[in-house]
Structures are given as structure tokens and as C-alpha cells.
Amino acid sequence: MIAVLAAAGWLGAGGTAVAGRRRIATGLAALALVATLARAATTVALARAGWWFAAEKVVIAAPLSLAAVVVGVRRTPVALFFAGFAATGAVLVTVLHGYPVSAAAALLTVAGIAAATAVTWRLLHRRTSRPSVAVAVVALVAGTGFAVIATASPEPPHRHVPVAAATTTTSRQAVNGPTKRLTLTAGTIDGAWAFNGQVPGPEIAVTVGDTLEVTLRNRDIDRGVTLHWHGYDVPNDQDGVPGVTQDVVLPGGQFVYRFKADQAGTYWYHTHSASDIGVRMGLYGVLVVRPAPGAATTGDNECAVPNGSCADVTVPLHTLGGRLLPEPTTAQLAAGTPVRLRLINTDSTTHRYAVAGAPFRVVAIDGVKLDGPTPLENTALLIPAGGRFDVLTGAPAALFVDGRLVHSTGPVPPTPGAWPVFDPLTYGAHSRAPWSHIDRSLTLVLDRGLDLRGLLPRYAHTVNGAADPDIPTQVVHRDEVVRLTIVNRSLVVHPWHLHGHHVLVLARNGKAPTGSALWLDSFDVRPGEVWEVAFRADNPGMWANHCHNLPHAEAGMMLHLMYA
Incomplete structure (x- = not known):
């Protein structure tokens, strides 16, 4: 000013x-x-x-x-x-x-x-x-x-590979164990794009130890489709990023994804081909991985497996053609019945959630259990684009999103007002980081400005002053502990998402978390904020690292992390 x-x-x-x-x-x-x-x-x-x-x-x-x-x-x-x-x-x-x-x-x-x-x-x-x-x-x-x-400086190691003709491709990995097989067919329907003719696509529910095999087919999506398992740390060749881990699946083609389910939690899947359009048009669905039989199901996981005394509800929030999905639902439950709400934000912007009528606990974020969650009341939850919160409450209660009723289990309480916002960095029982040292430090400065790397300047969403595909690939070595410092110099929120890894939050604006260890795969970096996060490089490959406001990624805010 x-x-x-x-x-x-x-x-x-x-x-x-x-x-x-x-x-x-x-x-x-x-x-x-x-x-x-x-x-x-x-x-x-x-x-x-x-x-x-x-x-x-x-x-x-x-x-x-x-x-x-x-x-x-x-x-x-x-x-x-x-x-x-x-x-x-x-x-x-x-x-x-x-x-x-x-x-x-x-x-x-x-x-x-x-x-x-x-x-x-x-x-x-x-x-x-x-x-x-x-x-x-x-x-x-x-x-x-x-x-x-x-x-004319040296090109980054990553170059986009040519898009091949429609083919049948199978994972290079041999994965054993009980196999759950299904087919997802992408196609247009009534002005939307859908998997198996429905929005959202079919909910995929598996158990830890299962092998999941999904055949993706493209009926008539001209832009092509893939499947990215958002937040699920799959092997690199199953990650679904066109031009990086596979060729895009064009009309008439198919690709077979096959990987072991080894992470219990709430996740989702979506196309990663022209994702700013495809996801918005409806190519997304829910992935729930439940604990194996005999695994501990007490405490915060008491509602992990549906049974006669517990309700397990998935709420994949999405804006389709200006209409908020899902439509409001009601399930009349006996007072005191435990309810696990799996809250999934599939949009490109943050949404405000509120659980009213009963105390609740946030028992997991981005598929990872929190330590020592305490009861909350009259508190709003801001869930970033791509993020997931698992909330445990009891009937009767109601879920509101941006002031709109989405789900209720009894009489509907008044619409929540201007409640204070939940801060996950201060919630739960404090725990120490699993590492005592950092092997490599990388910095990402997020901005919007002129990208001068090409022959013609362009106004783009940039990382370190450049825009995709001209952002140099960041290189790590296997088993290194890598710190990412992510700085938002722009005037808008950037929900950050690294594929193939969960990151541990070390600090936000120089202040270390005081609550439970926070392992995230999607988190909002607000204007002026500086986040420090870390991960162990234990999943080799070439990984996308981008803003999950998908129009921002399409406009340049996408780079890659490569294992040497």
C-alpha cells in the first residue's frame, strides 16, 4: 500500500x-x-x-x-x-x-x-x-x-513422455494375497463425466492385506483419463500421473492398477488427466481401507468396522455444476450410537465443516490416526482441497458444510454460527518426531507472476519463479530424511499435495506443533505462511508435487520429485 x-x-x-x-x-x-x-x-x-x-x-x-x-x-x-x-x-x-x-x-x-x-x-x-x-x-x-x-539452462531431469495409443497395461509388480477386482469405466452422462455412470464413482472398500485390482476403461472421454489414489502411498507405477508414471488412457483403451492395501484410513481416487476439468466434471470416488480382522478396533478406531451398534458414513463433498454434493441425508439412530464421519473434500478450495448437536473428536487426518484426541464442541473444521478428516461423534448429531445441512442422525439443531476454527497443530497428545536429523532441505516458494523461462513471458502460478514444465525437478536419495520449506508469497491459498508420501509437520510460521504428530498429504498454505514439513524418502520413483487447487496446477504450479 x-x-x-x-x-x-x-x-x-x-x-x-x-x-x-x-x-x-x-x-x-x-x-x-x-x-x-x-x-x-x-x-x-x-x-x-x-x-x-x-x-x-x-x-x-x-x-x-x-x-x-x-x-x-x-x-x-x-x-x-x-x-x-x-x-x-x-x-x-x-x-x-x-x-x-x-x-x-x-x-x-x-x-x-x-x-x-x-x-x-x-x-x-x-x-x-x-x-x-x-x-x-x-x-x-x-x-x-x-x-x-x-x-537455455540445463533442462530438468523430467520430460513428459509421448502419449501412446490406447493400450492394455498391467502393473509391473507381482502382488500376492486376496484380490478384490473391479472395473471403472469413464464416460460422459447427462452433462457430467462419471465412473460407471454415477457421480461420485463407486465407493471402493477393502481390508488391510487385500490386493486391489482395478481395470480402468475409457469409453468416450476425449481428454483421456487415469486413476490417482489420492493420499494412498502406492508404488510409483500405480500413481496415475499421465506422462510420468503411465500414458493417458484414451477412448477405447484401458489400464490395470494393482497394489497391496496396507494403510487403513479414508482416501479417494480421481482422474489425473486434465484433472482441473475431469475432477470438476465428476471423475472421482471414495477409497476406504479398513483394519484387518483381529486388528485393534478399540478407542479411536472403535467405529472403523461397521457393526450393529456403529454407523460409518462417508461424505465426499463436491461441487458439480454449481450444486453441492452429496444431497442431504438422514439416518435415524438411537441416542448415543457412535458415528464415524469420513469427511472428504474433493473440490479445489477449502470448505468449512461443522458437527452440531453432540461433542465430537477428530480421530484421523488424511488417513493417519491422531494421538489423544479430545472432545470438541462448537468448533468449525476447515478441510483443504483433497484433505480428509475422520470425525467420531454420537447420535443425534448433524453435519453442516458451509452452513448447509449435509447429514443428520436425528433432530436437526440450529445452523452453526461463527464458531472458532479447529487448529490441528495444537490438538491431541504431543509426540516427538521420529528423526533426529535432516539429510536434505528443499524450498518451494509459491507465487503468481511472470514466468520468464520460456521464449514468451506468461502470467502463471509459479514455484521458485518458474511454471510447469520449466520448474526444475527436485532430486532426493533413498532413505534420506527430507525437509520441505513451503512459502506462500501469493495472495491466494495453495493446498499443497506431494504424491507417494505423507509429510510430518515440523513448523508453521516458525512455531512447532504442540499436539499429536501430524502426517498430512494435503494442507493449506495460506498467503504469507511458511510451512516446514519432512518425510523419509522410502518410496522410489518420479512423483508429482503440486497445488491441489487443480486450476492452479494446470496454470503452472506443478513440479516433480525424483529419486536419484
């Missing part, structure tokens, strides 16, 4: 100076000078405090602001306009480019400022300012050269 005020002040001073209103021009210039000095002071203070987003303000915006002050104090119309262009350029670098600082961005900004100054000189004096033109040309050529050099 201070930077915008400074730019507006200098430009306003230039405009009023041209109009002959010198007193107003002087006042606006003084305002711009104060704002410029204030911006310098706040930037220095924040940089000294370790602010993640100070780099381009120190390296690029600061020299431009200094030039604005030195030239602008002359108070001629052209000088004031130059100061305004310099201040505006500093703002645009922050908004459009930002991270990381690059010579190309700095030089192209200087070229724009010099060109704008040359045009202004021409309009006001009816002659050309040769120094301004020369600076603009030299900066443009040099900035373009640096951008080309960046483009």
Missing part, C-alpha cells in the same frame, strides 16, 4: 505540474517522498526480521526508489513522471515477478521505465531524448539476453 501510494504521488505530481498547478504538484511530490522513505524503512525492518519476501525490494525496488527520489526532487514534469515510472516499476516487479530476484527482471524493468520516460519527453518537448532511448534499448537487449540464457 505504501509503494502504491508513492507511485501514485509521483505520477500525480507530474500530471499536476504539466497542468501548471505547481503548489499541488509540490504537495503530491512531498507525499510521494514521505511514502518512498516509509517503504524503505519498513523494508529494512522486515528484512532484518528475516522476512522471506524482501529480496526483490532490496535488490531491485530500492535502487529504483533511490533514483526516483534523486530525480524527482528536481520537480520538473519529466522528472516527476520519471519518479512515478520508477516507483511503479518497483511495484510491478513485486507483483508480477518477485521471486527469485533475476537480472532479466531488473533490466526489463529499467527498459520499461526508460521507454516510458522517452515517450513522456517526446510528448512534452516534441523531441526525442536520446539518453532515454539508448538506456531503453541497451536494457531491453541485455534483459532479453539474460532471459534467453535462463531458458
Whole structure:
């Protein structure tokens, strides 16, 4: 806001100076000078405090602001306009480019400022300012050269493989044990895309120890389909990412997925081919993996296996054509009957859930049990895109999503109001991390700005200043403990999702969790937040690592993690 005020002040001073209103021009210039000095002071203070987003303000915006002050104090119309262009350029670098600082961005900004100054000189004096033109040309050529050099840098190890014709493919793995087989056929129906003619697709329920074998067929989805087992840490060749782990399944083709069910919990599946369209149109479904017979089913898992005294309800929330699914349902249960609600957010944005009418506990997040969950009341749950919360409550109770009734087990209580929001980092019994060291640290800075890696700049959702497919692949070695620092420099929420691994939350904004160990596969990184998470590299392959706001991923916010 201070930077915008400074730019507006200098430009306003230039405009009023041209109009002959010198007193107003002087006042606006003084305002711009104060704002410029204030911006310098706040930037220095924040940089000294370790602010993640100070780099381009120190390296690029600061020299431009200094030039604005030195030239602008002359108070001629052209000088004031130059100061305004310099201040505006500093703002645009922050908004459009930002991270990381690059010579190309700095030089192209200087070229724009010099060109704008040359045009202004021409309009006001009816002659050309040769120094301004020369600076603009030299900066443009040099900035373009640096951008080309960046483009010509070594390619990331990952390259998309060609899409093959429709084929029948079977997993390379030999998986033994009882096998549950089913077929999912993707096709269009009544304006939606569906598995087996229904939205959501069939619920897949297996038991730990089973082998799941799913034959995916594509009837008529021209964009192609795959199956990604969201949150389930399958072997790499079963992950369903087209161009990485398999070819897309085109109309008339099929692919056979086969893997061992070894993780009890709540998960879901969806297409990963043109997923921003396919998932929104209806290509998704629920995957529930229940404990093996004889496994401990007491305590927080007492409702893991449906029986005569317990209700197990899956709620895959989805927005289809502007309509929220599922439709409201009611199951009249005897008072005190345990109810396990498996809450699944299949949309690309966060939803607000509320359990009303009875106390509840959050017993698992993203398929992983929490330690020592305590009863909650009058508390809202924010579930990120792709995330799952398992909630244990008792009848009668009601589930609301964004203020809309979704499920009830008796009389419906009043619609919840502005309840405080549940913080999973402070919930449950505290437990220590399983590692005493970190072998490798990687950083992801999420942003929206100009991607200068290609021959033509594009405005994209970026990671470390680049957009897919130009984001360098991050490389790890097997059995390393890897720390990911994920920083959101943008103005929107990014629900982050690493395939093939659950990550342990180490810190959010520098503060370590005080509750149960939190193993996540989908989590919201809000504007300005810094998350530190870690995982053990124990699932070899090439893995997608992306924002699960799927339009963001389609617009560039997708990279890959590769085992060396």
C-alpha cells in the first residue's frame, strides 16, 4: 500500500505540474517522498526480521526508489513522471515477478521505465531524448539476453513422455494375497463425466492385506483419463500421473492398477488427466481401507468396522455444476450410537465443516490416526482441497458444510454460527518426531507472476519463479530424511499435495506443533505462511508435487520429485 501510494504521488505530481498547478504538484511530490522513505524503512525492518519476501525490494525496488527520489526532487514534469515510472516499476516487479530476484527482471524493468520516460519527453518537448532511448534499448537487449540464457539452462531431469495409443497395461509388480477386482469405466452422462455412470464413482472398500485390482476403461472421454489414489502411498507405477508414471488412457483403451492395501484410513481416487476439468466434471470416488480382522478396533478406531451398534458414513463433498454434493441425508439412530464421519473434500478450495448437536473428536487426518484426541464442541473444521478428516461423534448429531445441512442422525439443531476454527497443530497428545536429523532441505516458494523461462513471458502460478514444465525437478536419495520449506508469497491459498508420501509437520510460521504428530498429504498454505514439513524418502520413483487447487496446477504450479 505504501509503494502504491508513492507511485501514485509521483505520477500525480507530474500530471499536476504539466497542468501548471505547481503548489499541488509540490504537495503530491512531498507525499510521494514521505511514502518512498516509509517503504524503505519498513523494508529494512522486515528484512532484518528475516522476512522471506524482501529480496526483490532490496535488490531491485530500492535502487529504483533511490533514483526516483534523486530525480524527482528536481520537480520538473519529466522528472516527476520519471519518479512515478520508477516507483511503479518497483511495484510491478513485486507483483508480477518477485521471486527469485533475476537480472532479466531488473533490466526489463529499467527498459520499461526508460521507454516510458522517452515517450513522456517526446510528448512534452516534441523531441526525442536520446539518453532515454539508448538506456531503453541497451536494457531491453541485455534483459532479453539474460532471459534467453535462463531458458537455455540445463533442462530438468523430467520430460513428459509421448502419449501412446490406447493400450492394455498391467502393473509391473507381482502382488500376492486376496484380490478384490473391479472395473471403472469413464464416460460422459447427462452433462457430467462419471465412473460407471454415477457421480461420485463407486465407493471402493477393502481390508488391510487385500490386493486391489482395478481395470480402468475409457469409453468416450476425449481428454483421456487415469486413476490417482489420492493420499494412498502406492508404488510409483500405480500413481496415475499421465506422462510420468503411465500414458493417458484414451477412448477405447484401458489400464490395470494393482497394489497391496496396507494403510487403513479414508482416501479417494480421481482422474489425473486434465484433472482441473475431469475432477470438476465428476471423475472421482471414495477409497476406504479398513483394519484387518483381529486388528485393534478399540478407542479411536472403535467405529472403523461397521457393526450393529456403529454407523460409518462417508461424505465426499463436491461441487458439480454449481450444486453441492452429496444431497442431504438422514439416518435415524438411537441416542448415543457412535458415528464415524469420513469427511472428504474433493473440490479445489477449502470448505468449512461443522458437527452440531453432540461433542465430537477428530480421530484421523488424511488417513493417519491422531494421538489423544479430545472432545470438541462448537468448533468449525476447515478441510483443504483433497484433505480428509475422520470425525467420531454420537447420535443425534448433524453435519453442516458451509452452513448447509449435509447429514443428520436425528433432530436437526440450529445452523452453526461463527464458531472458532479447529487448529490441528495444537490438538491431541504431543509426540516427538521420529528423526533426529535432516539429510536434505528443499524450498518451494509459491507465487503468481511472470514466468520468464520460456521464449514468451506468461502470467502463471509459479514455484521458485518458474511454471510447469520449466520448474526444475527436485532430486532426493533413498532413505534420506527430507525437509520441505513451503512459502506462500501469493495472495491466494495453495493446498499443497506431494504424491507417494505423507509429510510430518515440523513448523508453521516458525512455531512447532504442540499436539499429536501430524502426517498430512494435503494442507493449506495460506498467503504469507511458511510451512516446514519432512518425510523419509522410502518410496522410489518420479512423483508429482503440486497445488491441489487443480486450476492452479494446470496454470503452472506443478513440479516433480525424483529419486536419484
